[in-house]
Amino acid sequence: MSVPKVLILRAPGINRDRDAALACQLAGGAPERIHINRLATGAVRLADYAMLVIPGGFSYGDHLGAGKLLAVDLIHRLGEPLQRFIADGRPVIGICNGFQVLVKAGVLPGLHPPSTDPAVAPRVTLTDNESARFECRWVRLAPVAGSRCRFLEGIERPIETPVAHGEGRLTVDHPATLETLRARGLVALRYVGEDGAPAGYPANPNGSLDAIAGICNPQGNVLGLMPHPENAVLPQQHPRWSREPPRAEGDGLIIFRNAVRYAAAL
Amino acid sequence: MPQFLVTVAPREPDARGEIVHLLYLLAGPALEDGAVAYLTTALLHDPVVQTARWTRLDRASLAAEAPPEAAWVLEIAYRPGVTDNEGEMVLEGARRLEVPSLTLARALRRHLLPPRSDPAARAAELAIDLVQTTFTYAPGTRLDERLAFYTLLATTPEEGRPIVATAPLREADDAALLRISREGVLALDLDEMRAIQAYFAALGRDPTDGELETLAQTWSEHCSHKSFKARVLYRSLAEPDADLPDATLYPMLHRLARGQVEIDSLIRTFLMSATHEVLARRHGNASTDPAPPADEWVLSAFVDNAGIIAFDQEHEVSFKVETHNHPSALEPFGGANTGVGGVIRDVLGVSAEPIANTDVLCFGIPDTPVAELLPGVLHPARVASGVVAGVRDYGNKLGIPTVNGAVLFDPGYTANPLVYCGTVGIAPRGLHPRNVSPGDAIVLLGGRTGRDGIHGATFSSIELTHQTAVTVGSAVQIGDPITEKKLLDVLLQARDARLYSAITDCGAGGLSSAVGEMGAACGASVELTRVPRKYAGLQPWEVWLSEAQERMVLAVPPANLEAFLALCSSEDVEASVIGEFTDDGHLRVTNAGAPVVNLSMEFLHHGRPQRVLEALWQPEPQAPTSTPDATPPPAEALLRLLAHPNIASKERIVRTYDHEVRGATVIKPFVGVALDGPGDAAVLQPLPHRPAGLALGCGINPRYGRVDPYWMALAAVDEALRNVVAVGGDPQRTAILDNFCWGDPRLPDRMAGLVRAAAGCYDAAVAFGTPFISGKDSLNNEYRDAEGNRVAIPPTLLISALAHVPDVTRCVTMDLKAPGDLLYLVGATRPELLGSHFAAIAGADLPAGAGLPRVDLAAAPRTFAALHRAITAGLVRACHDLSEGGLAVAAAEMVIAGQLGLDLRLDDVAADILTALFSETPSRFLVEVRPEDADAFEAALDGVTLVRLGTVTLEPTLLIRAAGASVLALDAGALRARWNSGLDGMDL
Secondary structure, eight states: OOOOEEEEEEOTTBOOHHHHHHHHHHTTOEEEEEEHHHHHTTSSOGGGOSEEEEOOBOGGGGTTSTTHHHHHHHHHHHHHHHHHHHHTTOOEEEETHHHHHHHHTTOSSOSSOOOOOTTSOOOEEEEOOTTSSOEEEEEEEEEOTTOOOTTOTTOOSOEEEEEEESSOEEEESSHHHHHHHHHTTOEEEEEEOTTSSBOOTTTSTTOOGGGEEEEEOTTSOEEEESSOGGGSSSGGGSTTTTTSOOOSSOTTHHHHHHHHHHHHHO | OOEEEEEEEESSOOTTSOOEEEEEEEEOTTOOHHHHHHHIIIIIOOTTTEEEEEEESSHHHHHHSOOOSSSEEEEEEEOTTSOOHHHHHHHHHHHHTTOTTOOEEEEEEEEEEOTTOOHHHHHHHHOOTTTEEEEEEOTTOOHHHHHHHHHHHTOOOOOOOOOOOBOOOTTOOHHHHHHHHHHTTOOOOHHHHHHHHHHHHHHTSOOBHHHHHHHHHHTSHHHHOTTTTSEEEEEEOSOOOTTOOOTTTOHHHHHHHTSEEEEEOHIIIIIIHHHHHHHHHHHHTTTTOSSOOHHHHEEESSSSSSEEEEOSSSEEEEEEEEEOHHHHHHSHHHHHHHHHHHHHHHHHTTTOEEEEEEEEEEEOOTTOOGGGSOTTOOOHHHHHHHHHHHHHHHHHHHTOOEEEEEEEEOGGGSSSOEEEEEEEEEEETTOOOOOOOTTOEEEEEESOBOSTTTTGGGGGGSOOOHHHHHHHOOSSOOOOHHHHHHHHHHHHHHHHTTOOSEEEEOOTTHHHHHHHHHTTTTOEEEEGGGSOBSSSOOOHHHHHHOOOSSEEEEEEOHHHHHHHHHHHHHTTOOEEEEEEEOSSSEEEEEETTEEEEEEEHHHHHHOSOOOEEEEEEOOOOOOOOOOOSSSOOHHHHHHHHHHSTTTSOOHHHHTTSOOOTTSOEEEOSEETTTTOEEOSSEEEOOSTTSOOEEEEEEEOOHHHHTTOHHHHHHHHHHHHHHHHHHHTOOGGGEEEEEEEEOSOTTSHHHHHHHHHHHHHHHHHHHHHTOOEEEEEEEOOOEEEOTTSOEEEOOOEEEEEEEEEESOGGGOOBSSOOOTTOEEEEESOOOOOOTTOHHHHHHTTOOOTTOOOOOOOTTHHHHHHHHHHHHHHTTOOSEEEEOOTTHHHHHHHHHHHHHTOEEEEEOTTTOSSHHHHHHOOOSSOEEEEEOGGGHHHHHHHTTTSOEEEEEEEESSOEEEEEETTEEEEEEEHHHHHHHHTTTTTTOOO
């Protein structure tokens, strides 16, 4: 099987690009960290990659709402190649700020094609945490049964990863939108408590609707999530490794391994 | 110019139940309705959670607006000239959306106030007058004034005629020299002014404003550390110390005990010489030392922007800690924000990639009554929340984990809060160039230059109006983390491609000190019109002196210039060639060809006369020790200690810092079952495929400094080392940093304390074998109270430790691990309650004979070495150092973190129970050991005072007995509740 090339997108203020690259490398991919300007000028072609990760950070300072300006940038400068990449079924993972970018760009949940047409109003967003604070803490994530997401295979029990964000509360324009997300299998991951059931704060660190931590597109090849599986790939990254039985690897690695395997199989 | 106002309103009130509108003031000569409508929809609001509308800014349109439902409307904006990152991003977004007609954007906040609110009081609470301006109105009223307010915000300065003035120095007498210094905010004393006068008299001309300013900056306390390099005449009026310890271990204490001593430079005598002595001793026994020979380990001490040590054969790590105290007192968010940004650039200045931040914050008491505050002093709670937000904002946005620190509260910091910011960096060895050559281009990289920070905080006494903002700009700066992140990204690529020959950050003194330092050995020539400006109207000397943030200066060889500029341009980082390095030994600055500065580098860097300072040590009589009738019973004392803000959990603060980014934080700030126990030190594993790590710790205890700064210094070094040793750091491969925050060194009592603290640094560093690799001082932390009395902050020394960890998988945390394990106390306990936190909660009532905590420099290094061996051998399951609050607090924290109990007997700790429980004798640890490892552990600690205290129990209760009776019994829930309550009521 070939080693899939993974494009890790860099942009002003993106800062977990190295972390994402490490995760992709450990998962068997060949990551390259590429600045958005190089894609925009045509120096590098998105189509030459098998997988795309939009990492965490504070793109453009998150000043006009988290991820907003990079979303505008992405759609304006790279809208068409990105659409083709997704339509080809290649895997895309947006983590934290990358998730915010994908949502604000309209790529997720992907109920209609991304657009800058004001008439097409977004129906899902990520906004200020219920606590109104940036918080960094470890959470448990459970895959949602029946989700279309292609990267959750083999997750038998809740996985532990950190979150680090101030605007991660998923909310919708209308209760019917939540029903649509559920009915179409677009809810991928939920925050759960120690018992594995969806739980309130701080297990759900931001007050997300329905404890939603991650969603996917109808094709299942685009996943966005607020938590950081890329910071949970090595045993010593776990916060209780010094008191628990040794782990072979971090819980979050499985998501990248699934995505890389999926990319390799395309 | 047409102006528009976009109003973005949340659909729901925020977490505090308030409605806050985001307002965007948009303008442009050709800006039209359609463009504003498009930007409003496509860029400025999120329709799922917000509504938006826009209006043209004219009287009729404002009158036609539906007034918001509120009794009062309060609008807040940054003053013109102050960095408005949000406004800049609106412009950036408009460029992306191809709306070039937008040329000006400003962001405002609109608070809707309910009936019976006091708008003036609310404005004072919400806005920092120095950088922000407010406008209040009842809905639908004051239309003309509102329009004028918006027009004012949209005003941009105009280009003026550049003026280079000269100061009539040659003809000045002493009084005139001092007046010129005072009126120019030069902070130069008479000797220094006379030296400058003589220099220019010999040249036969008077200095320009730019030359005087350049000299004042280069010779400032901040840049030249003139008090730390002064000749000091130290006298002591103290009674001879009856139990002066061994002269071979405490040589500097003995030197000061002579009563009258002359010291030529504190920095050389006590700090650099300590490093020299440590390295000499390491070399002396290099054959038995497993660490690399000394000079292979300490790669740079006191020379570069940051200290550098070897990490492994291929990598080096750097560490720098800075302070940003005065700016944080005036504008807590911006002060702390730019403090973090500044120290990150120090690490970039040694070509390293920042991998961790530390921060130590000292504030006034959070519940200080407002009526007790002096005019112009912000409330400590507000300072604290602003500073914490500023630290969070910059570190999180740069993707640098904030992993270690401390927060202290003391009434002495009310008017002068302290903000220590540290950054650790890593770099491949040998890639940091330091070879400026004549002909290399001087390249200014990063942010644009404005009036930011000219003369630092001295503008704080000037009332700023919109006119002041336009004409003198802002003394206080707002950071722009994303510009710094972009800078960081290109610099590391430029380093790897070896494109530059030298680099430094543009900090205090701006270009004048950055270029002056880089070109010190050769010469430099700069043309100021090539410096990109934020706005028009800057005078040449302002451009030269500006401390605008997020800038670095590089020397780039001509052959690399094109590649370097192309790299910067590819990531939208502004780079400008502003001059070149020369070989004439002069600093020459021109503006459109007209001379602004022409100074010899020799005079600039070596012309300052050495200061002479007097130091008089006259200690207060020690606090009376009396019988503890009024002291609370042990259980009550422990609960009160746990809730003391200095000891209580800082989790509410720490959780708002990203400590996970980069994925290298393998021992996190909070540990244990529920991740709520206070880790002693953070551990990083900077290279994911190698087991070696770095432990970061800090020591600070100003309460001891009030009694004797000498012993405070020893305690601070000891605490920083305890922190790193407790998690598995190697005490024989630990480098330390000193950061002194003090009062006015020209006052002999303050200077005497400084001498004693520096002397303590020497004795501690040499005894422990831990070299200082970097240090910094922030002096003049004083204020004048209502009666005109000068009050200094408590003498405050921060010691930061950076320790090598051989294998991070051997690290231990402080949470109790398993019932049935044994708990040991490592280290001797003495009745040392003076200056302790127990003394703070109990008043002055202390057991007879209580003294200040004193580090035993014979025993402590042995203790640390032995414990490190035991940890490395895997004999330790949990380890926690004893600090504020002593044994009882440490044991309680282990119970909280491990959700297990302890059953302890203290009979063998000390005869007096308060000493056993609460003494703050340094160099001690609580250690959990498996019963089967007990013999091996005791053997490993042979020769170290060791007391087996009891066992770990399943029942999560802290049970302490002595003399056959129960002293206290408290369950984990009660302990945790109090420990988590210490910052209640603070808006953090």
